[in-house]
Amino acid sequence: MGTSLTEIAQTLKDAKHKTRAKDASESDVKVQLIYAFNGTGKTRLSREFKSLLTTKLDGDTELELSEVVGKNYLYYNAFTEDLFYWDNDLENDTEPKLKIHPNNFTNWILERQGQDRNIISNFQHYTDEKLTPHFNKEYSIEDNNGNNVTVGAFTEITFSYERGNDEISDNIKISKGEESIFVWCVFNSLLEEVIDVLNVAEPSDRETDQFNQLEYVFIDDPVSSLDENRLIELAVNLAKLIKTSQSELKFIITTHNPLFYNVLHNEFK
Incomplete structure (x- = not known):
């Protein structure tokens, strides 16, 4: 019997690193990468993961009730593009x-x-x-x-x-691939802002308290219509941005693109 998406989502949420020292301890996993073919449920997994988080906290924030941002999650998937x-x-x-x-x-x-x-x-x-x-x-x-x-x-x-x-020129309709890139650039700007704000250690010193309860960033199949060179560059830039995060923020990235996965995997070694 296969593992359900809910069980996988729970495993991602509870993931811990274990040290090999005698006094073995556990710590949260900063980045988790998942490679899977299209149609295997990556977007549904991101929704399942979100559902585990939305009941955890009460109270509203300015960005709450968005398909992209909740009190303790930030995520990019097909619904973001919608x-x-x-x-x-x-x-x-x-x-x-x-x-x-x-x-x-x-x-x-x-x-x-x-x-x-x-x-x-x-x-x-x-x-x-x-x-x-x-x-x-x-x-x-x-x-x-x-x-x-x-x-x-x-x-x-x-x-x-x-x-x-x-x-x-007259206004034009850009391609679906270019549209996807545009939406990613909007999301990436938010991610940069979030990381910058949370890198201020003392919450009272932050320019906004909107992200104080943020715990997870879930990125499902970001732009994959780029040529290989640009795709590699995007993966490297995303990894660099994540590495600048000094807070307790955790990242989950899923993709169907083996090149994108391999670049990220090498960057996070």
Whole structure:
């Protein structure tokens, strides 16, 4: 009889390192890597893991009730990408926009933390330096019933090519792979912020208390549509970022990509 996803999730949560010394002791495992084929339940495992954590703590935080952030977890998986969707209004001949479902995660990282420039820079690094995301400012629009509707800032993204000499192309719809990279860059900006905040040892000295109860970061199959060189670079950069974490934060990373797994495995040896 096979092991259930719930049992695997519990094993990940309870994982301990054992020393070989005579006075053997145990310590939490900082990073756990899992390699598995597509369709074997990696995303479902991340949901099972989340369910073990959501009942542990009571009380709300500003970022709570997001598909990405809870009081004691932060995770990236297919549901993170589902926060973003395309508005293809061909009937009214409007230009394509990548829209964001209302959520506390992107509101906090974009509006409160002002990470838009960092996200744009990282996205261009992994794709094309001329392919530029543009976050919207707040504006009003008339709906089909003639009512004025306010569209909040940082809820829509358009993409264009900067061709030099201040020439900008019409807005374009980027590929699914580029979209995945963009979403990862948004998440990565949050992860950088989280690690930086928690590296301040004294909680009262931290710039925010939003992450004080955070225990786990679960990353399920981050960008895998990159070419091999960029994929290796992303894996190395992720490992470097995790190594800067000086807090008790623990990381679980799952992937179906053997190259991504091997690079991370070598980085964490």
